[in-house]
Every structure is written in structure tokens, then in C-alpha cells.
Amino acid sequence: MPDPSKRxxxxxxxxxxxxxxxxxxxxxxxxxxxxxxxxTEMVVKHIVVRDPAKxxxxxxxxxLLTTRWRDLIEDGAVNIxxxxxxxxxxAFELVKESLLAGKxxxxxxxxxxxxxxxxLFALAGKTGVPIYFEAAVAGGxxxxxxxxxxxxxxxxxxxxxxxNGTCNYILTRMSQAGISYEEALREAQELGYAEADxxxxxxxWDAAHKALIxxxxxxxxxxxxxxxxxxxxxxLEPMDxxxxxxxxxxxxxxxxxxxxxxxxxxxxxxxxxLPKSHVLASVNGVYNAVLxxxxxxxxxxxxxxxxxxxxxxxxxxxxxADAAVALANGARHTGFVPHGLYGKSKPLEETTAAYYIxxxxxxEAGVLSQVTGVLGKLGISIRSAVQPDESFAGxxxxxxxxHEVASGRMWEAVEAIxxxxxxxxxxxxxxxxxxxx
Amino acid sequence: MPDPSKRxxxxxxxxxxxxxxxxxxxxxxxxxxxxxxxxTEMVVKHIVVRDPAKxxxxxxxxxLLTTRWRDLIEDGAVNIxxxxxxxxxxAFELVKESLLAGKxxxxxxxxxxxxxxxxLFALAGKTGVPIYFEAAVAGGxxxxxxxxxxxxxxxxxxxxxxxNGTCNYILTRMSQAGISYEEALREAQELGYAEADxxxxxxxWDAAHKALIxxxxxxxxxxxxxxxxxxxxxxLEPMDxxxxxxxxxxxxxxxxxxxxxxxxxxxxxxxxxLPKSHVLASVNGVYNAVLxxxxxxxxxxxxxxxxxxxxxxxxxxxxxADAAVALANGARHTGFVPHGLYGKSKPLEETTAAYYIxxxxxxEAGVLSQVTGVLGKLGISIRSAVQPDESFAGxxxxxxxxHEVASGRMWEAVEAIxxxxxxxxxxxxxxxxxxxx
Numbered sequence: 085m086p087d088p089s090k091r092x093x094x095x096x097x098x099x100x101x102x103x104x105x106x107x108x109x110x111x112x113x114x115x116x117x118x119x120x121x122x123x124t125e126m127v128v129k130h131i132v133v134r135d136p137a138k139x140x141x142x143x144x145x146x147x148l149l150t151t152r153w154r155d156l157i158e159d160g161a162v163n164i165x166x167x168x169x170x171x172x173x174x175a176f177e178l179v180k181e182s183l184l185a186g187k188x189x190x191x192x193x194x195x196x197x198x199x200x201x202x203x204l205f206a207l208a209g210k211t212g213v214p215i216y217f218e219a220a221v222a223g224g225x226x227x228x229x230x231x232x233x234x235x236x237x238x239x240x241x242x243x244x245x246x247x248n249g250t251c252n253y254i255l256t257r258m259s260q261a262g263i264s265y266e267e268a269l270r271e272a273q274e275l276g277y278a279e280a281d282x283x284x285x286x287x288x289w290d291a292a293h294k295a296l297i298x299x300x301x302x303x304x305x306x307x308x309x310x311x312x313x314x315x316x317x318x319x320l321e322p323m324d325x326x327x328x329x330x331x332x333x334x335x336x337x338x339x340x341x342x343x344x345x346x347x348x349x350x351x352x353x354x355x356x357x358l359p360k361s362h363v364l365a366s367v368n369g370v371y372n373a374v375l376x377x378x379x380x381x382x383x384x385x386x387x388x389x390x391x392x393x394x395x396x397x398x399x400x401x402x403x404x405a406d407a408a409v410a411l412a413n414g415a416r417h418t419g420f421v422p423h424g425l426y427g428k429s430k431p432l433e434e435t436t437a438a439y440y441i442x443x444x445x446x447x448e449a450g451v452l453s454q455v456t457g458v459l460g461k462l463g464i465s466i467r468s469a470v471q472p473d474e475s476f477a478g479x480x481x482x483x484x485x486x487h488e489v490a491s492g493r494m495w496e497a498v499e500a501i502x503x504x505x506x507x508x509x510x511x512x513x514x515x516x517x518x519x520x521x
Numbered sequence: 522m523p524d525p526s527k528r529x530x531x532x533x534x535x536x537x538x539x540x541x542x543x544x545x546x547x548x549x550x551x552x553x554x555x556x557x558x559x560x561t562e563m564v565v566k567h568i569v570v571r572d573p574a575k576x577x578x579x580x581x582x583x584x585l586l587t588t589r590w591r592d593l594i595e596d597g598a599v600n601i602x603x604x605x606x607x608x609x610x611x612a613f614e615l616v617k618e619s620l621l622a623g624k625x626x627x628x629x630x631x632x633x634x635x636x637x638x639x640x641l642f643a644l645a646g647k648t649g650v651p652i653y654f655e656a657a658v659a660g661g662x663x664x665x666x667x668x669x670x671x672x673x674x675x676x677x678x679x680x681x682x683x684x685n686g687t688c689n690y691i692l693t694r695m696s697q698a699g700i701s702y703e704e705a706l707r708e709a710q711e712l713g714y715a716e717a718d719x720x721x722x723x724x725x726w727d728a729a730h731k732a733l734i735x736x737x738x739x740x741x742x743x744x745x746x747x748x749x750x751x752x753x754x755x756x757l758e759p760m761d762x763x764x765x766x767x768x769x770x771x772x773x774x775x776x777x778x779x780x781x782x783x784x785x786x787x788x789x790x791x792x793x794x795l796p797k798s799h800v801l802a803s804v805n806g807v808y809n810a811v812l813x814x815x816x817x818x819x820x821x822x823x824x825x826x827x828x829x830x831x832x833x834x835x836x837x838x839x840x841x842a843d844a845a846v847a848l849a850n851g852a853r854h855t856g857f858v859p860h861g862l863y864g865k866s867k868p869l870e871e872t873t874a875a876y877y878i879x880x881x882x883x884x885e886a887g888v889l890s891q892v893t894g895v896l897g898k899l900g901i902s903i904r905s906a907v908q909p910d911e912s913f914a915g916x917x918x919x920x921x922x923x924h925e926v927a928s929g930r931m932w933e934a935v936e937a938i939x940x941x942x943x944x945x946x947x948x949x950x951x952x953x954x955x956x957x958x
Contacts, residue, residue, distance in 0.1 A: 110817050114674050120741065120860035121673050218671070224818035226663075226671030234655070234663030236558050237551050237838030304557065363824075366800070380547050381661035381825065381835035387800075388821035398818035401674030413851035423557035 092125040093408045096156030096187075098132040098178055099168030103192055103219070105142040106393035107166060107400045118401070124408040126401075130156050132169065157181045164407050166400060167191040172199050179204055183213045188410060190403040192219030192396060195284070198293035201420070202306040208418035214410055215419035216403035221294040222247060222372045224395030225388040226402065230376070231301050233416075238378030240302040242342040244519065247353075248291040249370035249390040250278045251317050251337040255355070256368040259325045259334055265318055277370055287316040288337060292353040295339035298374075299351045303343065304423035307351055311429035313491070315354035319512060323476050324442060327483045330470060331440070333357040334365045338517060348430035356515040357440050357485075364519070433492025438467065438516040441486070443501060444479035444509035451506045455482060458500045464489050479508045485516055529562040530845045533593030533624075535569040535615055536605030540629055540656070542579040543834035544603060548841075555838070561845040563838075567593050569606065594618045601844050603837060604628040609636050616641055620650045625847060627840040629656030629833060632721070635730035638857065639743040645855035651847055652856035653840035658731040659684060659809045661832030662825040663839065667813070668738050670853075675815030677739040679779040681956065684790075685728040686807035686827040687715045688754050688774040692792070693805040696762045696771055702755055714807055724753040725774060729790040732776035735811075736788045740780065741860035744788055748866035750928070752791035756949055760913050761879060764920045767907060768877070770794040771802045775954055785867035793952040794877050794922075801956070870929025875904065875953040878923070880938060881916035881946035888943045892919060895937045901926050916945045922953055 097104055111118070111126050118126055128148065136149040153169070156162050157178075165182040167189060169175050175196045182189045183204070191197070197204070197220055208215050218228045222245075231240070246252050250272055257268040269286070272278035284290050292314040300306045317337055328335050338356040343349050358365045363385060367373040372390025377383050389395040410416065445451045452471070459466060470483040486494070498511050534541055548555070548563055555563055565585060573586040590606070593599050594615075602619040604626060606612050612633045619626045620641070628634070634641070634657055645652050655665045659682075668677070683689050687709055694705040706723065709715035721727050729751040737743045754774055765772050775793040780786050795802045800822060804810040809827025814820050826832040847853070882888045889908070896903060907920040923931070935948050 110674060114676060114817070117676060117860075117862060118674055120862060121858050123854075123858075224815075225821060226667055229666065229671050230663055233842065234666050234839045235835065236842045237547060237555055238835055239551060239554060363803070366803075378661075378835065380551070380831045380838070382829075382832055384662060384823075384825035386821075386823060389819045392819075394817045395819055398672065398675055398815065401817070402671045405670065405673045409853045413853070414849070416846045416850070417560075421558050421560075425554060425557060 090119055090123055090125045091408070091412060092127055093163050093404070093411060094161050095126060095128045095404065096130045096159065096162040096165045097128050097168070098153050098156060098165060099170065100131050100133045100140070101168065102393045103396045103400065104168040105140065106397035108144055109142045110394065110397045110401060118405070122405045122408055126404055126408070129162055130159065132156065153178050157185050157187070162187060163411055164188045164190060164404065167193055172196045176200055179215070180207060183207050183211045186211065186213055188213055188407045189215045190400055190407060191215065191217050192400060194220040194290065194293040194297060198296045199309060201297065201300065205306065205418065205420040212415070212418065214407070214415040214417065216407055217419065218399035218403050219396045221297055222374060223388065223390040223392060224398045225372060225374065225386045225390065226399065227298065227374050227386055228301065229402070230386065231298060235376065235378050235381060238380045241377040241379055242340070243298055243302070243374060243376050244364060244517070245295065245298070245339045245374040246336055246364060246367050246372050247294040247339050247390065248285055248337055249372060250282065250285040251291065252367065252372070253277045253370050254317060255320070255335055255337060258320065258322055262322050264322060265320055286318050288314040288353045291337055291339050295341055295351050295353050299341045299349055301420065302341065303349045303426035304421065305427045306420070306422070307349065307429055311351065311432070313352040313354065313432050313435065317355050320355055323481065324512060324514070327442060327470060328357050328440070331357065331468065331485065332360055333516070334360055335514065336364065340517065343426065344430060347426045348428050349426055350430045350435045352435065354515055356517045358517055359519060362519050433490065435491050436488050437491060438488050438518065439486045439494050439513050440516050441484050441498070441511055441513040443482045443507055443511040445482050446506050446508050447475070447480045448506060452482065454504055454506055455501055458504070459497055462493055462497045464493060464497055527556055527560055527562045528845070528849060529564055530600050530841070530848060531598045532563060532565045532841065533567045533596065533599040533602045534565050534605070535590050535593060535602060536607065537568050537570045537577070538605065539830045540833045540837065541605040542577065543830035544837045545581055546579045547831065547834050547838060555842070559842045559845055563841055563845070566599055567596065569593065590615050594622050594624070599624060600848055601625045601627060601841065604630055609633045613637055616652070617644060620644050620648045623648065623650055625650060625844045626652045627837055627844060628652065628654050629837060631657040631727065631730040631734060635733045636746060638734065638737065642743065642855065642857040649855065651844070651852040651854065653844055654856065655836035655840050656833045658734055659811060660825065660827040660829060661835045662809060662811065662823045662827065663836065664735065664811050664823055665738070666839070667823065668735060672813065672815050672818060675817045678814040678816055679777070680735055680811060680813050681801060681954070682732065682735070682776045682811040683773055683801060683804050683809050684731040684776050684827065685722055685774055686809060687719065687722040688728065689804065689809070690714045690807050691723070691754060692757070692772055692774060695757065695759055699759050701759060702757055723755050725751040725790045728774055728776050732778055732788050732790050736778045736786055738857060739778065740786045740863035741858065742864045743857070743859070744786065744866055748788065748869070750789040750791065750869050750872065754792050757792055760918065761949060761951070764879060764907060765794050765877070768794065768905065768922060769797055770953070771797050772951065773801065777954065780863065781867060784863045785865050786863055787867045787872045789872065791952055793954045795954055796956060799956050870927065872928050873925050874928060875925050875955065876923045876931050876950050877953050878921050878935070878948055878950040880919045880944055880948045882919050883943050883945050884912070884917045885943060889919065891941055891943055892938055895941070896921070896934055899930055899934045901930060901934055
């Protein structure tokens with residue numbers, strides 16, 4: 085029974101998959117606590133589903149279900165719309181119509197924000213209706229609130245983050261059990277950590293979308309997807325973990341955000357070698373972590389479950405509580421505050437990194453000199469070289485690490501090396517992150 | 522120059538020590554960013570100092586300085602008072618008068634809140650004027666905002682935290698360099714990590730104050746200082762770190778907050794053995810960390826600098842930004858929301874823990890059986906025993922770890938053991954934290 089002494093917020097929940105069902109169940113479970121802490125009754129009035137007849141583990145009253153998201157827009161009593169339907173077309177329409185109807189939006193849709201955030205936040209600014217999206221990045225970790233509110237007075241110098249639990253599970257298993265990418269993916273799928281179609285995760289794009297959002301919030305302009313560098317994890321082989329270990333490193337799908345002296349912003353997501361001794365190297369399984377360096381606060385780390393029904397619904401509920409305040413008192417801001425203090429992405433080819441490169445070569449004389457010749461001609465200096473005695477899948481391997489080099493130069497080198505006669509297959513190259521900046 | 526298109530908040534800064542000077546300097550340094558992100562000009566109008574003539578590393582315009590904090594209360598233009606004078610008497614008056622005058626309070630004073638938070642938040646509730654205090658706990662780590670806002674929908678199951686950088690520095694050095702408590706303290710003082718009078722830190726009370734605040738926020742009633750269990754670090758010896766290492770553990774000044782099945786809340790701060798493999802065991806030097814378990818979000822960790830001019834001023838500035846929103850739109854809440862969902866502290870003697878106990882004994886026959894006899898009679902079961910061959914400062918040592926036991930029972934045992942003829946000195950006993958709950 086709603087308590088009549090409390091304000092009521094009326095929620096339209098669009099999407100009742102894993103996270104949507106978690107939001108509904110947890111709002112019920114902890115209703116007493118939320119009522120006391122927020123002074124608000126949070127009432128779910130509609131739930132949009134594809135098939136109302138489908139049996140569900142969490143079964144809301146049938147009267148709440150609808151298949152039309154426009155019902156939520158059209159119901160004048162609904163204050164807040166929670167968008168959890170996913171995708172970027174119907175979800176875009178829903179968010180747009182919500183803002184135009186003056187209904188606050190809470191969303192966990194990172195792809196939508198990454199690809200169309202610029203338009204949506206412009207509309208939020210014009211209508212004065214906020215969008216909340218804590219659940220879009222790093223599940224239950226309150227990193228959006230941290231960047232927007234707790235670190236509001238900080239210039240963000242860099243972030244280094246593990247933002248995709250699926251990939252982190254796969255890489256953890258490849259590293260610890262020595263199994264192949266395919267086996268690790270299959271395991272992740274069996275455990276429910278990976279989708280049947282894992283492409284968005286393993287391509288690196290899910291993490292890249294989250295990094296794009298964090299960078300945009302940090303630097304005050306909405307970054308374009310084409311200015312983000314992304315590499316996935318599907319080409320890694322167990323031997324890469326072995327070589328990395330020899331070099332004192334492990335491999336993580338790492339998102340790096342940083343800004344240079346000219347205020348150009350760099351956003352990359354790629355499998356990267358990390359020193360084993362660094363705290364991020366110990367973030368295993370489905371956990372996420374974000375290391376933030378601010379000019380005032382220094383180095384801080386946030387760690388927790390980056391996905392899953394409960395952690396993600398914790399963030400949605402936090403947004404609902406903030407939305408309740410915004411409804412009662414006026415919003416703090418509309419979700420994203422653009423400004424001109426930075427305003428430019430760094431051209432990808434000018435970004436720099438140290439690299440690990442593994443080259444399958446024919447077992448013949450002069451190979452090393454041919455390969456190092458290419459690197460030398462391009463001015464890429466070698467930090468270390470490993471040439472294991474054993475062969476891998478029939479090929480000998482040459483492994484180098486380089487000093488810091490412009491990425492464009494490195495891509496040129498990989499191209500040139502691939503064309504050498506003595507090279508027997510596609511080189512694998514990975515960033516080596518020293519964690520010193 | 523203030524931008525006339527922006528709102529202005531007018532700040533009275535009481536205290537210009539390390540943190541106060543940092544707040545002033547960082548507000549200046551990042552004024553452009555704060556203006557863009559908050560839409561607010563943050564103007565410091567008065568600074569309360571003891572001696573205006575004293576030379577300062579950060580030198581504000583002389584016109585801002587005053588020795589009377591009442592100037593801040595009496596100036597109708599001042600909206601927000603930042604209390605950084607410390608202590609619990611004058612600071613109490615200042616905060617009380619601020620609230621009565623309708624001026625929002627931002628404070629970093631953990632002792633004040635721990636000891637007199639109940640009264641102050643009652644007054645904040647009555648006047649409707651909020652108190653912000655992110656800087657009071659864990660320096661730059663936004664743990665107050667996280668507990669109050671991000672985890673608003675979570676029942677907090679437990680927190681395990683390292684909350685005092687001074688003690689953590691001392692214990693890190695004792696563990697890693699094998700030096701004595703006195704040497705490590707002197708080092709900390711030389712590096713500016715410990716005060717000339719380190720009592721508040723090394724007694725455990727500074728960390729205990731912070732734990733009390735976190736627990737009060739989590740469980741909706743203001744916990745009394747007499748319901749908090751506190752032990753300091755000054756009796757630890759290098760050999761305790763050696764024995765802990767033999768047992769696969771390290772020693773940290775650990776604050777533990779947890780709630781039992783009867784909704785009784787336990788708050789303790791004491792040097793504790795932690796498994797070396799646990800992430801908190803790797804939190805070294807002046808860093809702080811808080812591990813929070815929420816019923817929805819699961820396990821999360823927050824890590825950063827727990828003290829110091831810049832990290833702490835990052836939190837003060839975050840509070841100023843929130844205060845600016847409260848001024849413009851109305852406050853979210855007054856700083857602490859009491860409710861009756863928990864409401865009781867667990868009697869200290871009923872709290873349970875596993876223990877490490879080190880007993881200096883005479884080198885004679887029958888010692889082991891006398892000591893184990895006492896433990897057995899009190900129903901305390903031994904998990905492991907170590908009797909090193911060497912002697913330490915002339916005495917032989919007996920080291921036990923126990924299974925979980927009511928703390929009251931353990932204190933009885935220590936009393937009884939101390940009275941045995943074969944015991945040559947005061948036993949040292951420490952909690953052993955398995956980190957499983």
C-alpha cells in the first residue's frame with residue numbers, strides 16, 4: 085500500500101528482460117527502505133513487453149503489461165520512463181518522445197547514448213528534461229555519478245578501465261587456464277556471461293561505447309564513434325598470454341581515455357598488456373574497474389560487478405531516486421553539460437603507445453634482420469625481443485615490444501611486415517600499457 | 522571576473538589550514554571548469570584564520586581574512602559556510618549558528634559529526650538547512666555520496682574499510698620493512714603523514730569516527746560513540762607481522778560494519794589480520810579503501826587517497842557543487858535521513874570474531890597446557906597454534922588463532938591468561954577477518 089504522506093513517482097518500465105525484471109523485483113523488495121530514504125513511493129504503472137503471455141521468473145501483475153511503449157508516453161500520470169528495450173532505433177524514438185512529453189528518462193542503453201547521445205542530450209537541454217544513465221556504464225559501479233558530481237571540480241587527466249565483463253571473463257580464463265578463445269567464449273555462454281551472439285561484446289564495441297560516454301562527460305563534448313579506436317579480443321591466442329607472462333604482463337581489454345597538452349582527447353579500447361603488479365591486472369572474471377586520475381583527487385579506483393540483473397538494477401534505482409528529487413525540486417542538469425574547454429578528438433594515427441607484436445615467421449635464416457629492418461626504417465625502436473624455440477601451430481614466432489610510437493607508424497609497420505616473404509601469417513599487435521600516465 | 526550570466530554562491534571559509542588552503546587554491550585553479558559544469562560562480566567572501574599576519578604558502582587577498590567566525594554568520598550575502606576549523610566545541614557552535622542562520626554547511630570534521638552528529642542533524646532537519654560532509658570520510662573517495670545516493674536502494678550488508686592513512690602508512694612500513702611502531706611513526710611524522718600529536722590517529726579513533734558515520738548513514742540511526750569498539754595500533758610489534766605472515770595474513774587497521782539477523786548493527790575498528798590474497802591487503806601507504814556489500818549491487822570497492830590537501834578539497838568542492846544545486850532548487854535532504862528500519866547497536870560483548878592471540882610466556886614445562894586449559898574452559902576452540910623456537914625480547918611466545926567466538930568471551934580469556942604465573946607479559950590479541958561475510 086502506498087503511504088499517502090509520501091510523494092509518489094509513477095514509472096513506466098519499457099523492457100522486462102534481465103535488468104527490467106531486476107528493477108521491478110528490487111523496487112518491491114526494498115520498497116520500505118526506498119520510502120524512508122527518498123520520501124517517495126516508487127510505483128511501476130506500466131511494463132512494456134514483447135509477449136505478455138510468455139511465462140516469466142518474475143511475474144508482475146498482468147494488468148501492468150502492455151506491448152505498446154506509446155502507452156507510457158500517452159499516460160499523463162507517468163513521470164519517469166525507464167528505457168531498457170535496447171537497440172538504437174525504437175529506443176531512440178522512445179527516449180525522444182519521452183523528452184518531448186516532459187517525462188524524465190532513465191536508461192541503461194550504452195549503444196544508444198554512444199551513437200545518438202549528441203542528439204538526445206541536445207533535446208534534453210532544449211526541453212529541460214533530464215536523462216539519467218548510471219546503468220549504462222559499469223553496471224553497479226557509480227562511475228557516472230562520480231565523474232559528474234563527485235569529481236565535478238577535477239580536470240580528468242586519464243581513465244584506465246575494464247568495462248566489459250564478458251571479455252574480461254574470457255581473457256581471465258585464457259590467461260589462467262590456458263584455453264583457447266573459442267573454448268573460453270563457449271564457457272562464458274554456458275554460464276550466461278556471454279550472449280548467443282557475442283559480437284557486440286567481443287568486438288570491443290560494448291566497452292568502447294562506455295568509454296565514449298565517460299570521455300564525453302569528462303571533457304564536455306560528445307565524442308563521435310569514428311574518433312574512437314577499437315579492437316576486439318577474438319584474435320588473441322593462448323600463446324599471447326604466455327609471452328605476456330614472460331614479459332611480466334597480463335592481457336586485458338583495456339579502455340584508455342586521456343588528454344594531451346593540446347587538450348586533444350584520446351579514447352581507445354583494445355586488448356592491452358598490463359604489468360602483472362598493477363591493480364587492474366587483478367580484476368578478474370566478470371568484474372569491472374575504473375581507475376580515474378583527476379588533477380585534484382589524484383588516483384582513485386572503482387571496482388564492482390559490471391553487469392547482471394542486480395548490480396545494474398541498483399544503478400537504475402539510484403537514477404530513479406535522483407529523478408524523484410528532480411521532479412520535486414528541479415533537475416541538477418539534463419544529463420550532460422557541454423562546454424568548450426576541450427572540444428577536439430586526437431586523430432587516431434597521432435595517438436601513441438608502446439606495442440607488443442607477435443609475428444608468425446618461416447623457419448629460415450635472416451628473418452630477424454628483415455623484420456627489424458622494417459621497424460628500423462620506420463623509426464620504431466625495439467624494447468625487447470623474444471624468439472621461442474618451440475613452434476606454434478607449425479610456425480615459428482617472433483615477439484617484440486617497442487618503445488612509445490605513433491599508432492599510425494605502427495600500423496604502417498604491421499602492413500609492411502605482413503608483406504615480407506619470410507612472414508607466415510598475420511601479425512598480432514597489442515598495446516603495452518605502462519600505467520605511468 | 523565573475524560571469525554575470527551565472528548564479529553566484531558566496532562562501533565563508535572557516536579554517537585555512539592544509540585543507541582550507543587547498544579548497545581556496547583549487548576553486549581558483551579550476552574556476553573555469555566549475556563555472557561550466559555547475560553554472561555557478563563560487564566566490565569565497567571571507568576566510569577565518571587565527572593569525573592574519575602569518576605568512577602562508579597560499580596567500581589569499583588580505584581583505585578576505587578575519588579572525589571572527591561570526592562575521593560569516595552575520596554577513597547576509599554568505600550562502601554557504603565551509604567548516605574546516607576542526608575540534609568539537611567551537612566547530613559545533615559555528616555549525617549550529619550557520620544552520621540557525623539558514624546557511625548551508627559543508628564540513629570535513631569527522632570528530633564533530635561522530636560525537637555530535639545526532640544533535641546537528643536534528644537541527645538540520647528542523648531548519649531544513651543541509652549539512653554536507655563528503656570530506657569527513659576517506660578524503661577524495663566519494664563514499665558518502667555512494668552510500669547516500671548511488672546505493673540508496675541497497676540494504677548494506679557490510680563494509681570493510683581502511684580509513685586512516687596515518688595508521689595504514691605505519692602498518693605498511695612495519696610489515697614491509699620490519700621496523701618498530703616507534704620508527705614507523707617517526708617516519709610518518711617526518712613525511713607529514715602523522716601529526717606531532719598522533720593520538721587521534723594511532724588510537725584508532727579517527728578511523729572509528731569515520732566508521733561510525735558510514736554505519737549511521739547505512740542504517741538510519743545515529744550510532745553512539747560508546748557502542749563502537751576501538752583498538753589502536755601502538756601495541757603492535759614487528760613479530761606480529763611475522764607471525765601473521767606465517768599464517769598467510771597481513772595486519773591492517775580495519776573498520777568493520779555489519780548487521781546481524783536481528784538487525785543489530787556492529788561497528789568496530791581494530792588492527793586485524795587479513796588474508797594476504799584479499800584486495801584490501803594490497804592497500805598500502807596512505808591510501809584508503811572501502812569495500813561495500815549491498816544486497817543488490819553485490820561487492821564493490823572504492824580506493825583512493827584518504828587524506829591530504831588536494832584529495833580532501835576535491836570532496837569539499839563536490840559538496841559545494843551539490844550545495845549550489847540545493848540553493849537553486851531545494852535540497853535533496855538535510856544530510857542524514859533517520860528511519861526506524863534498524864535502530865539498535867549490537868552489544869559489544871556479543872559481537873563475534875576469530876582471534877589471533879600472542880602470549881609472552883616463561884620458558885618452562887606445562888605452559889601450553891595451562892593456556893589451552895583456560896581457552897578450553899571458556900569454550901574457545903583453537904584453529905592453529907605456533908610456538909616459535911626463538912625468543913623475542915627475552916620471552917618465548919605462544920601464538921594461537923581461534924575459531925569465531927563472542928568477543929566478551931575472548932576478553933575474559935585474555936584476562937584469565939594474563940593472570941597465569943607462566944605468562945610473562947601482556948598478551949596481544951587481534952581480530953582475524955576471513956572476509957567471508
